[in-house]
Amino acid sequence: MSDASLHSNVYANEPQLSDYFALLKPRVMTLVVFTAFIGLVAAPGSLHPVEAFAAILFIAIGGGASGALNMWWDSDIDAVMKRTAKRPIPAGKVEPQEALYLGLFLSVMSVTMLTLATNWVAGGMLAFTIFFYAVIYSMWLKRSTPQNIVIGGAAGAFPPVIGWAAVTGAMPLEAWAMFTLIFMWTPPHFWALALFMKSDYDDAGVPMLTVTHGRKSTRNHILVYTVLLAILAVGAAFTGIGGPIYLVVALVLNGLFLAGAVRIWARAEETAIGDDYTTEKKFFRLSLWYLFLHFGAIGVEAFIGGWATWL
Amino acid sequence: MALKVEHEIHERRRGRNHGVALILVSFVALILALTVVKVTGGDFELPSYQQSGSAGQ
Numbered sequence: 235m236s237d238a239s240l241h242s243n244v245y246a247n248e249p250q251l252s253d254y255f256a257l258l259k260p261r262v263m264t265l266v267v268f269t270a271f272i273g274l275v276a277a278p279g280s281l282h283p284v285e286a287f288a289a290i291l292f293i294a295i296g297g298g299a300s301g302a303l304n305m306w307w308d309s310d311i312d313a314v315m316k317r318t319a320k321r322p323i324p325a326g327k328v329e330p331q332e333a334l335y336l337g338l339f340l341s342v343m344s345v346t347m348l349t350l351a352t353n354w355v356a357g358g359m360l361a362f363t364i365f366f367y368a369v370i371y372s373m374w375l376k377r378s379t380p381q382n383i384v385i386g387g388a389a390g391a392f393p394p395v396i397g398w399a400a401v402t403g404a405m406p407l408e409a410w411a412m413f414t415l416i417f418m419w420t421p422p423h424f425w426a427l428a429l430f431m432k433s434d435y436d437d438a439g440v441p442m443l444t445v446t447h448g449r450k451s452t453r454n455h456i457l458v459y460t461v462l463l464a465i466l467a468v469g470a471a472f473t474g475i476g477g478p479i480y481l482v483v484a485l486v487l488n489g490l491f492l493a494g495a496v497r498i499w500a501r502a503e504e505t506a507i508g509d510d511y512t513t514e515k516k517f518f519r520l521s522l523w524y525l526f527l528h529f530g531a532i533g534v535e536a537f538i539g540g541w542a543t544w545l
Numbered sequence: 546m547a548l549k550v551e552h553e554i555h556e557r558r559r560g561r562n563h564g565v566a567l568i569l570v571s572f573v574a575l576i577l578a579l580t581v582v583k584v585t586g587g588d589f590e591l592p593s594y595q596q597s598g599s600a601g602q
Contacts, residue, residue, distance in 0.1 A: 248558075251560065251565070284579060284582045
């Protein structure tokens with residue numbers, strides 16, 4: 235290899251700003267931004283628009299920081315899995331240490347700034363969320379228990395609680411109702427994904443439920459979690475974040491979600507392979523709308539005043 | 546011949562450097578806006594005993 239071609243290879247792999255941005259898991263950040271925003275508008279009281287913008291931004295950056303720390307720690311298994319092989323570290327764009335330093339810097343910065351912009355409860359909760367996702371989930375439980383998705387789901391469920399705390403400085407039951415919604419939604423969402431991305435987790439040796447307990451057991455788990463989720467999601471309609479519009483949305487969506495979970499539960503693996511996991515893929519797509527519309531309805535209720543407007 | 550030849554690395558990293566500059570300027574603008582909101586919103590008002598100049602009396 236000549237010097238010139240060696241240099242051109244080095245430069246072709248030179249990281250761009252977009253590669254560092256990709257370390258922050260922008261798709262996860264959109265969920266964080268959306269749910270934190272809903273937590274913020276659903277909370278009683280108000281923030282100045284600049285404070286609200288800053289709060290959402292720093293919650294998003296905190297979420298991104300935990301994503302960078304996760305990519306640093308998991309770069310070995312990311313390289314093995316098809317879905318994650320193009321991430322900046324396994325693709326050779328960014329050095330693992332760069333991801334670590336970026337994650338640590340953004341963690342400290344986002345927690346400090348959120349505390350200054352709003353209050354220490356929100357800042358403390360963001361710090362705990364980053365710790366929970368990076369240390370408890372990524373470093374400890376992801377590779378050691380098939381319940382990794384259940385526990386990891388908690389990290390993704392904190393943003394609306396932080397959004398609520400940013401406004402009120404407190405974390406009452408209503409905030410935790412939103413937490414529960416995401417927490418219970420995450421397992422069926424990811425287990426459906428694991429069913430049709432089947433070889434990925436096997437190859438990486440991640441103890442996904444599909445690997446450790448088999449696919450039939452995963453289908454059973456999806457059904458049980460969906461039933462519990464439906465009860466909690468409809469029940470939330472009668473708390474401070476609910477209202478008639480939320481109730482209608484929850485009844486329709488949970489009916490559809492339950493029907494999907496029953497179909498997944500009733501299917502034999504051979505049938506699923508035969509139609510390339512059509513039912514599982516449909517359930518996964520529905521799960522994205524499920525969360526978006528539930529939180530959208532909570533946002534609408536916050537604007538129109540919930541049950542108080544009607545009763 | 547130009548007195549100062551731009552190094553090739555500046556050319557190559559121009560996009561990234563401009564991006565970082567934009568992020569830093571935006572951050573400064575946000576801090577300024579937050580400061581104005583906090584100060585005018587009364588978050589940093591002095592306690593009344595200090596405002597009246599009777600501290601320590």
